[in-house]
Amino acid sequence: MTVTRLGPGRTLAAVAVAVVLTSALVGPVSAGDPYAYFDWDVSYITAAPLGVKQQVIGINGQFPGPIVNITTNWNVVVNVLNDLDEPLLITWNGIQHRKNSWQDGVLGTNCQIPSGWNWTYQFQVKDQIGSFFYFPSTNFQRAAGGYGGIIVNNRDVIPVPFGKPDGDITLFIGDWYSKNHTDLRKMLDGGKSLGMPDGVLINGKGPYRYNDTLVPRGIEHETINVHPGKTYRIRVHNVGISTSLNFRIQNHNMLLVETEGSYTVQQNYTNLDIHVGQSYSFLVTMDQNASSDYYIVASARIVNESIWRRVTGVAILHYSNSKGKASGPLPDPPQDFYDKTFSMNQARSIRWNLSAGAARPNPQGSFRYSSINVSQVYLLKNVPPVVINGKRRATLNGISYFPPETPLRLADQYKLKGVYTLDFPTRPLKGAPKIGKSVINGTYRGFMEIIFQNNDTKVQTYHIDGYAFFVVGMDYGEWTEDSRGTYNKGDGVARSTTQVFPGAWTAILVSLDNVGIWNVRAENLDAWYLGQEVYVRVVNPEDTNKTELPMPDNALYCGLLQKFQNEQTPHHRASSSSITYVRGKLVVLMSILVAMATFT
Structure with a gap:
């Protein structure tokens, strides 16, 4: 395996720790897949970007945060120390986390990292290339910074459809x-x-x-x-x-x-x-x-x-x-x-390059989305914020999502009942809007059509975690069944975030081949904070561990499962390794270190 991007001043022993920790945390990986290890201290720093001193969120003292520069199929391990005074989650905008919604970094899949604690994300950028970014996903923290870029490069064996830039x-x-x-x-x-x-x-x-x-x-x-x-x-x-x-x-x-x-x-x-x-x-x-x-x-x-x-x-x-x-x-x-x-x-005018390869040698256009039968259709309607129970809220289909204290994926793992309902409506509700914990029941390997209808007065953008989807149509007015006649059935671009203009609609198609519970949200932070999101639950009906990675050993517990959480001693600005969460691996670590010392 290859070790890259170790923190400054890491010794040989620290490299060995990183190697062992990564192997232990990530679990089984292909022998040919390198990994990259990052240590991040997320803290408040003072800046004055518009001439007024204010508190912003930096990573390792940087605002914006560092660029994560990796390559297709690499395993990524990011140890995050939360030096804020409130809980924290980091999400990876556009990274698909194949078979691994445990690492998504949103409230539907993860408990927040308490102040003073660290937590290690571990995921593989499987069959993916391109330009993405990360940011804190809760508590309106993105408005303070905490974001940075992700570059996923092509493997050397896959040609890029343009000359190497300078x-x-x-x-x-x-x-x-x-x-x-x-x-x-x-x-x-x-x-x-x-x-x-x-x-x-x-x-x-x-x-x-x-x-x-x-x-x-x-x-x-x-x-x-x-x-x-x-x-x-x-x-x-x-x-x-x-x-x-x-x-x-x-x-x-x-x-x-x-x-x-x-x-x-x-x-x-x-x-x-x-x-x-x-x-x-x-x-x-x-x-x-x-x-x-x-x-x-x-x-x-x-x-x-x-x-x-x-x-x-x-x-x-x-x-x-x-x-x-x-x-x-x-x-x-x-x-x-x-x-x-x-x-x-x-x-x-932005269209898919059908002749170019991306993460694989076959051309992007080899996936002919127009020949696949749609199995589920959801029309998600946005209207201006409304008052529900005396509070200003944002809705989709008349439902304002309010996250339960127990993450949805964790509730599924422990077979908890009543945490959420699988009854999100396919069309806008009739009657008064309401607050709910309603989830879309996606069909594994189904092909879903989603129409975002924006009846507000400002542009909204929507994002789906875990997937790239095809943007096949957009127009002003109300979407109808006849609108399908205007769809781009050949080279609609595949992406993870699409705009919906005011008084208009945007239609997307998505192949539900990634098992997990995945966030569909307004990227407009105010709308998201006020409840404009929903989750899609995609479960393989066959009981197999081949379609989803197991729950990680370092999973945090909260809500109804708080009793399972071991306390971690807060250690602000602490060590760069994530030994805290490697359970039962220290014997292996010590053995390797002793062997290395003997060898040298």
Whole structure:
């Protein structure tokens, strides 16, 4: 096995510990599959991205957090020490966790990591490539940061459908509030909306001072250094709370090549709308004359842009031979005030590259989704927030999800009754909305059609954990059975997050071949926090351990199963290993260390 990305200052003995711990925690893995081990201390740090000091969430003191750079089929072990003053979970946006929803990092599958405790995630990026990101999934913590990128590279034996770029750059764009996430949470709990953000960050930094009125002095901005004539792969993630952003680089074309694990038909864009939770890869060639630096812009979309002017992120693209600073007006956003179809048509233009391979040598187009019979249909309807039992809540099909104290997957493992119900409606409920713990009963190896109907006034994005799905249609108005006649039956792109425009619908198809309990959620953080989510339960009716990995030895217990949890002594900023959770493995560890000492 190969050991990669050990923490700084790790000794030979520490390497041995990492090797043994990884083997013990991950369990049986293929001899040819390497693994990567990461130690993360998640803590509060002080930053002032918009010129106002505030508390943000950093990982190992970094904001944004480190990039996880791995390769298809690698096993990943991430030991997380929760140095926050509240519980924590990390979720892996777009990572499919084949047969392993135990590592999903959401409340339906995991108990939260208590303050001062550590917990080790272990999963394999099985048959997957592409650009993804991670973030804290509970307690509105994503509004404080805690996010970072995930790059899953192709294996050397699988060709990539473009030449090797001269560099790889990750950009995190997202709306930002100067209030702490706890204050934002209180606003939502008190029935208020979040209102307009205070700005947009690029890589955790505020805007370049392109305008003396809109941007005050003393704000640090991001600078991307490049060389003339070189081509770079630029991965862009919208990690914000609720604002769709238009991304553009002044005077440069952006060749779209990949989104969320799928190679796309290669098309040039001068700008692209990137909605909350979405990730894209572009190839950008530095083909300008560098008379000055260039603007990199992420500005608010599908809003009143004259009022939202300050909700704009600006970074600088700096050629090594640049002759001066960027100046003047920003490159224009799309001029679609009277053409509401611009953004939707742009989204429809993103198509699957049928001839390219991805994680496997066979072309992506070998999976002909249009020839598979649909076995289940769910129309999930979103409406503006409503008041239920005196509280402002968000709903899907009239149900606002409220997570039980015992995670759903843990309840299944211990055959607990009454934790949730398998009765989520296939169509919107008639009558008053309600709070519930209703779950979709998915058919293993079935083919599900989901229509997201957005009857709210703002763009919503929706994400499904554990799967990539095919985006086959979107249009304005109410979806009907006749709408299927407009579906893309050939090269709809496969991804894990899709936008749904206000007053419109988006249809997806998903093959339920991954056993587990999987989160379907609004990526707009306010809607998610207020209950806009549901889980899909996918169980193999045959009693076999080949379709799902067993419950991990280090599983945390809570709710009705709290009595099984062994106490862990809080150890803030503690050791980098996860020995706490390796039960019964220390004898093996000591034997190997003794053998190594004898050998050396």
